[in-house]
Amino acid sequence: xxxxxxxxxxxxxxxxxxxxxxxxxxxxxxxxxxxxxxxxxxxxxxxxxxxxxxxxxxxxxxxxxxxxxxxxxxxxxxxxxxxxxxxxxxxxxxxxxxxxxxxxxxxxxxxxx
Amino acid sequence: xxxxxxxxxxxxxxxxxxxxxxxxxxxxxxxxxxxxxxxxxxxxxxxxxxxxxxxxxxxxxxxxxxxxxxxxxxxxxxxxxxxxxxxxxxxxxxxxxxxxxxxxxxxxxxxxx
Numbered sequence: 001x002x003x004x005x006x007x008x009x010x011x012x013x014x015x016x017x018x019x020x021x022x023x024x025x026x027x028x029x030x031x032x033x034x035x036x037x038x039x040x041x042x043x044x045x046x047x048x049x050x051x052x053x054x055x056x057x058x059x060x061x062x063x064x065x066x067x068x069x070x071x072x073x074x075x076x077x078x079x080x081x082x083x084x085x086x087x088x089x090x091x092x093x094x095x096x097x098x099x100x101x102x103x104x105x106x107x108x109x110x111x112x113x
Numbered sequence: 114x115x116x117x118x119x120x121x122x123x124x125x126x127x128x129x130x131x132x133x134x135x136x137x138x139x140x141x142x143x144x145x146x147x148x149x150x151x152x153x154x155x156x157x158x159x160x161x162x163x164x165x166x167x168x169x170x171x172x173x174x175x176x177x178x179x180x181x182x183x184x185x186x187x188x189x190x191x192x193x194x195x196x197x198x199x200x201x202x203x204x205x206x207x208x209x210x211x212x213x214x215x216x217x218x219x220x221x222x223x224x225x226x
Binding site: 100101105 | 119144145147149153154155156157159162164202204206213214215216217218219
């Protein structure tokens with residue numbers, strides 16, 4: 001079965017510092033991978049998705065970027081964090097068409113201070 | 114972007130009460146609708162994946178219905194228990210959005226003992 005590993009679980013970073021969150025998938029090949037964020041008091045906002053190595057689609061303009069260096073690896077990055085980047089970040093795998101349930105990482109709680 | 118809406122935003126019920134909430138989504142080119150139970154700082158837990166108009170699914174005291182023609186789904190909880198307290202998310206996939214999978218803002222349920 002599919003498993004998603006996401007780390008770190010919690011992170012406190014100063015404003016202006018860089019960010020790197022990593023997500024790796026086991027149990028499937030060529031997965032569709034997604035990064036979501038929950039800001040305080042809001043739902044899950046789609047940030048990026050990737051259908052394959054080097055293929056990244058950005059949903060909203062922001063201070064973040066994503067990369068897919070390997071088939072089962074999806075990385076969320078920032079060169080300089082803003083206070084507004086604080087939130088809970090989730091990596092997810094969905095099957096194409098969404099006909100089966102999604103699998104999620106454990107999430108990362110990011111606090112920018 | 115696919116506009117997925119949930120109502121109410123939050124709900125407080127007494128233990129033993131039955132409750133329901135709504136997920137609205139664009140009905141055109143519908144592919145799938147998912148329901149998840151989500152506790153803060155944890156991975157969402159899959160409840161249902163629904164694809165056909167008129168689908169009705171049940172898992173213990175929780176059930177869901179789907180109307181793809183009018184673009185809504187209901188989630189029902191019978192005899193609410195304190196352990197049902199969580200945020201309930203729906204997510205929709207439509208053909209015109211390609212590979213994007215959009216979540217609603219969630220309904221936060223609190224069951225009072």
